[in-house]
Amino acid sequence: MREFEWIEWLSSRTAGLDGVSLGIGDDAAVLDQGRFDLVALDTMVQGVHFRLDFSSPFDVGWKLLASNLSDIAAMGGRCGPYLLGMSLGKDADEAFIQGFVQGLEAAAKALVPGNLSVGPIGGDTTRSPGPTILSLTLLGQSPSKTSAPDSVSRASSGAVLRSGAKPGHKVGVIGHLGGAAAGLEVLLRDAPGQDGPWANLVKAHRRPHPWCEMGELLGELGLASAMLDVSDGLAQDLGHILKASAVGARLELGAVPLMPGVKECAEALGGDALAWACGGGDDYALALTAPPEAVAQIEALAAQKGAPVAWIGVCWEPSKGMVWINKAGQRVQPGAQGYEHTFGDKST
Numbered sequence: 582m583r584e585f586e587w588i589e590w591l592s593s594r595t596a597g598l599d600g601v602s603l604g605i606g607d608d609a610a611v612l613d614q615g616r617f618d619l620v621a622l623d624t625m626v627q628g629v630h631f632r633l634d635f636s637s638p639f640d641v642g643w644k645l646l647a648s649n650l651s652d653i654a655a656m657g658g659r660c661g662p663y664l665l666g667m668s669l670g671k672d673a674d675e676a677f678i679q680g681f682v683q684g685l686e687a688a689a690k691a692l693v694p695g696n697l698s699v700g701p702i703g704g705d706t707t708r709s710p711g712p713t714i715l716s717l718t719l720l721g722q723s724p725s726k727t728s729a730p731d732s733v734s735r736a737s738s739g740a741v742l743r744s745g746a747k748p749g750h751k752v753g754v755i756g757h758l759g760g761a762a763a764g765l766e767v768l769l770r771d772a773p774g775q776d777g778p779w780a781n782l783v784k785a786h787r788r789p790h791p792w793c794e795m796g797e798l799l800g801e802l803g804l805a806s807a808m809l810d811v812s813d814g815l816a817q818d819l820g821h822i823l824k825a826s827a828v829g830a831r832l833e834l835g836a837v838p839l840m841p842g843v844k845e846c847a848e849a850l851g852g853d854a855l856a857w858a859c860g861g862g863d864d865y866a867l868a869l870t871a872p873p874e875a876v877a878q879i880e881a882l883a884a885q886k887g888a889p890v891a892w893i894g895v896c897w898e899p900s901k902g903m904v905w906i907n908k909a910g911q912r913v914q915p916g917a918q919g920y921e922h923t924f925g926d927k928s929t
């Protein structure tokens with residue numbers, strides 16, 4: 582497929598997005614004024630973030646959109662349209678592009694059902710002499726500012742920032758952790774059970790499930806004082822909230838919500854379930870803080886939406902730092918460090 586044919590094919594599938602007056606086809610897209618005020622970008626590089634022997638083109642499209650949806654959800658926002666940057670390496674043929682776009686479309690339908698704004702409004706397509714590099718820029722809409730109680734401070738836009746946690750606020754996690762790291766380990770070791778007992782873990786690696794509706798509702802109802810999505814390991818990502826909010830926290834390792842099967846998988850493969858949960862990447866759970874009086878309301882909302890919620894600790898004065906406690910009440914360092922790209926050495 583030539584570039585203009587592919588663009589025509591894509592634009593024929595994406596007409597009429599809510600909030601967009603002109604999508605693909607001109608030099609720039611035109612949005613309805615004053616609507617989308619959040620922007621997030623995520624990039625996936627073949628060989629670094631995905632392997633085509635572990636993930637199908639469909640999975641890659643799903644995960645690229647899912648990771649961006651998760652970022653907007655973590656601001657308490659409503660997801661909107663996106664721009665797509667594609668630098669196609671030699672493996673990226675027509676079947677790759679079609680599978681990839683189908684994965685994007687399926688993720689939008691499954692992860693933000695009923696949202697008529699999520700779809701492509703433009704982008705750029707080039708060849709890459711090396712790996713395939715895919716990037717997606719997602720727009721979103723901040724929650725309104727009105728409903729937050731006094732104990733929850735908000736950005737001027739209404740977005741939920743990392744910086745709003747206060748001593749006494751509870752630390753919670755929406756979703757399960759460790760599944761994506763366990764699934765990747767199963768694939769890396771080519772372990773048996775990929776289609777059997779570990780199928781949900783492999784799926785967590787290939788097609789993560791961000792908590793879009795929960796994020797949006799927590800934002801809209803003003804229940805979270807700080808929030809982020811867990812994409813680089815819980816321990817590291819929680820550190821970002823604590824630093825931005827200038828608070829410390831006491832956290833219980835035993836309360837970290839493991840995805841079903843992670844413990845058994847770690848036992849079978851000789852891995853460390855808590856290290857996968859606290860240091861592994863790509864789970865796209867939401868970590869949040871909330872004033873104690875919001876806890877019951879968050880639990881009721883999560884139950885109504887079928888979202889798992891776990892309370893893993895409480896914020897305290899910054900001088901006490903971030904302290905993890907095991908079931909025996911001893912201070913511990915939770916497993917491996919989160920996944921952080923380092924520049925200038927071979928480990929990137």
Ligand code: ADP
Pocket residue numbers: 588591604605606607608609610664665666667701702703704705706
């Ligand atoms: P220009 O050279 O003016 O940038 P292009 O030929 O690159 O135009 O793009 C034509 C149209 O197709 C534009 O609306 C652009 O946003 C859209 N487009 C190009 N590549 C992509 C892509 N990968 N995904 C979505 N839209 C794309």
Ligand code: MG
Pocket residue numbers: 704705706
């Ligand atoms: Mg262009």
